[in-house]
Structure formats: structure tokens, C-alpha cells
Amino acid sequence: xxxxxxxxxxxxxxxxxxxxxRCDPISEHNRLYWYRQTLGQGPExxxxxxxxxxxxxxxxxxxxxxxxxxxxxxxTLEIQRTEQGDxxxxxxxxxxxxxxxxxxxxxxRLTVT
Amino acid sequence: xxxxTQPDIHITVSEGASLELRCNYSYGATPYLFWYVQSPxxxxxxxxxxxSGDTLVQGIKGFEAEFKRxxxxxxxRKPSVHWSDAAEYFCAVGGGKDAGNNRKLIWGLGTSLAVNx
Numbered sequence: 623x624x625x626x627x628x629x630x631x632x633x634x635x636x637x638x639x640x641x642x643x644r645c646d647p648i649s650e651h652n653r654l655y656w657y658r659q660t661l662g663q664g665p666e667x668x669x670x671x672x673x674x675x676x677x678x679x680x681x682x683x684x685x686x687x688x689x690x691x692x693x694x695x696x697x698t699l700e701i702q703r704t705e706q707g708d709x710x711x712x713x714x715x716x717x718x719x720x721x722x723x724x725x726x727x728x729x730x731r732l733t734v735t
Numbered sequence: 736x737x738x739x740t741q742p743d744i745h746i747t748v749s750e751g752a753s754l755e756l757r758c759n760y761s762y763g764a765t766p767y768l769f770w771y772v773q774s775p776x777x778x779x780x781x782x783x784x785x786x787s788g789d790t791l792v793q794g795i796k797g798f799e800a801e802f803k804r805x806x807x808x809x810x811x812r813k814p815s816v817h818w819s820d821a822a823e824y825f826c827a828v829g830g831g832k833d834a835g836n837n838r839k840l841i842w843g844l845g846t847s848l849a850v851n852x
Contacts, residue, residue: 626778664825664842665779713778723769724840726778 624648626727628714634733635704642700643730647716654697655724656689657713658682665713671697672719704734737762739828741843748816749851756811756846758826766828768809769840770800773823782824785809796820821850 627646635641647654652673657665668687669679673694683689686704691697701708711731715724740759748754760766767786771779783794790802800811809826824847829840 628778662844664827664844667839715778723781723784724779726771726780728776728778731776 626714626716626725628712628727628730630730631728632731632733634735637706637734638703640700640702641704641732642698643712643714643732644696644698645714645727646696647714648725649695651716651718651722651725652694653717653719653722654691655715655717656697656699657715659711659713659729660709668699701732704732706734708732709734737828737841739826739841739843741824741826741846743846744844745847745849747849747851750818751815754811754813754816754820754848756824756826756848758809758811758843760807760809760826760828760841762807762828762841766809768800768802769827769829770794770798770809770811771825771827772796773825773845775822779825782811816848816850818850818852821848823847 629644654671656668658668659665667680668683669689670677671691674691686702689699711729713726713729715726717724738761742757769784770782772782773779782798783792783800785792785802793799798813800809802809823845825845826843827840
């Protein structure tokens with residue numbers, strides 16, 4: 623079990639630039655989730671895939687955010703025209719269907735200067 | 736309203752001492768309850784979960800939690816804390832058997848645990 627893998631671990635970018643993060647879930651997990659976490663808070667749900675289908679997007683996910691999971695395996699999260707308020711830890715998690723808990727990756731910490 | 740309250744923002748215990756982290760929830764349906772731990776700069780790791788059955792659940796790293804429906808609580812306990820247990824602990828509640836409901840997990844704000852040598 624290699625666990626959920628996220629890349630990069632850290633990203634520093636200037637305001638207005640685009641960034642893309644990658645998540646590789648546990649191979650047999652068909653569900654994949656993106657969360658955002660800021661200091662002193664629990665994770666906030668962003669979006670969720672079952673296989674390649676994006677089934678739900680949070681209202682937190684503005685038009686500048688887009689996520690894909692083209693082949694039902696890895697996923698990417700892109701943020702366009704980054705803003706300082708986007709600075710956060712972006713967490714990916716995966717799970718099976720049914721009574722299956724989330725398995726999280728180590729996250730990508732984004733700092734927008 | 737659905738919510739999770741972790742009343743203690745920060746707790747400090749001595750190594751070897753017992754630990755109890757509190758979690759209270761408000762949820763309209765039968766709750767599924769989780770405790771996760773997060774070390775600095777890391778993702779969240781599942782410690783234990785309660786779906787049904789025995790209300791005392793055992794988890795990894797020597798942790799256990801007890802579901803008390805009458806008190807709407809799911810407190811986390813460990814009899815003897817190790818220095819490596821220093822981390823942030825999150826309680827979460829959701830509902831339904833479909834794991835898709837994970838997207839609707841309601842999270843507490845976390846309790847930060849420090850361990851004195």
C-alpha cells in the first residue's frame with residue numbers, strides 16, 4: 623500500500639500566476655476528494671470524483687479552480703490567477719465505496735506572495 | 736444545525752499520563768464518527784471510526800474512543816501518552832453508508848496536543 627501521494631509538497635507562487643497540483647490515490651480506490659485546510663481549521667471540502675466523473679463541487683470552489691481526473695486514476699487541481707487568499711494546504715484523499723473512510727495524502731502547501 | 740465541537744483548543748500532558756480529548760456533535764441522523772490525527776506539515780491519518788455496534792472502538796497507536804449517544808459525544812482516550820503523540824487531533828461526523836457522504840463530513844476545529852517529557 624503506497625498510500626495517497628501528492629506533488630509538489632510545497633509551492634510558492636506570485637499573485638496572478640497559475641498553479642497545478644497532482645494527486646495519486648490508492649490504486650484500488652475509485653473515489654477521490656480535494657480539501658483545503660487553513661491554519662487552525664479542519665479540512666474544507668472542495669470537490670469529489672467517482673472514477674473520472676466529478677460529482678460535486680463546493681461553493682468554495684470559484685471559477686478560478688478546476689479539477690480533473692481524466693482516466694479515473696490520478697487527479698489534478700489547477701488554480702488560475704492565484705490570490706493571496708488561496709494560500710492554504712490542499713489535501714487529497716481517496717476511498718472505496720460503501721463504509722470506507724478517507725485516506726489522506728500529505729498535502730500541498732501553497733503560499734501566494 | 737449540524738456541528739462538531741472540540742472544546743479544548745490546546746492540551747498539554749506529561750509523557751506517560753492518560754489522555755482524553757473531547758468531541759461533541761450535533762447531527763440529525765445516525766452519525767458516523769471519526770478521529771483523525773495530523774502531524775505538523777502532514778496529511779490526516781485515520782485513528783479510528785464508529786459506524787455501529789460496540790460503542791467502544793479501538794484504533795491504531797493505542798487509542799480508543801467511546802460513543803455515547805445520550806451525551807452526543809465521541810471522546811478519544813489513551814491510557815499512556817508517548818512523546819510521538821504530539822499532533823493535532825480532529826473529530827469528524829458524517830452520515831449514511833455511502834462513502835460519498837465523506838464529502839459532507841463535518842469537522843471540528845481540532846485539538847492541539849503537546850507532550851512534556
